[in-house]
Amino acid sequence: MGQSHSELDDEVALTHIQERYRKFASECPSGNIDLIEESAYMDNVFRSFDANNDNMLDFMEYVAAVHLVLRGKLEDRLRWTFKLYDRDGNGHLDKKEQKQIIYNIKRHGNPSETENLTPDQFNDRIFDPVDKNKDCKV
Incomplete structure (x- = not known):
């Protein structure tokens, strides 16, 4: 009788991954991110999640980053984007x-x-x- 909650989550996640892949493929046609070209941006991304400024992401900082990107509220993602720049x-x-x-x-x-x-x-x-x-x- 319809899909279970878990099946719907899996379907949403798969759709989300497919959309992300299309965007990635259009921005990085080689299939790879060029570290030199993206290094300044990646430095900012890393810095924005390094809450204690120790130049390392511990497990909790990593989990917070993944949660924000995948499940965070719009306002929280906007605050992060501001902090990023x-x-x-x-x-x-x-x-x-x-x-x-x-x-x-x-x-x-x-x-x-x-x-x-x-x-x-x-x-x-x-x-x-x-x-x-x-x-x-x-």
Whole structure:
């Protein structure tokens, strides 16, 4: 009489994995992530999960990372994404930090009317209107 809860979870997980694979294959056609190209991003990802800043992920940090990515609430994932790009950890994004986001959007995002803008122009278009007090921080 229908699928059990476990079967539905397995089906959802398989669909999720298939979607992730399609995205991975489109971004990494060789089937591999180039460590040199992705190292700055991966450093940020690692740092964002290294809660005690010891340059190692212990088991609890690893479990927290997996849980956040796979099952975390939207607000928690948004907070993590902010922390990911707040490289100096000061609680603000400056233009340099936001520029890294722009590079990632332009590299992995969908084409739009901003496609012909340089990353600096794209960054200014986003940053300037939200930097209300002109302190170069969001």
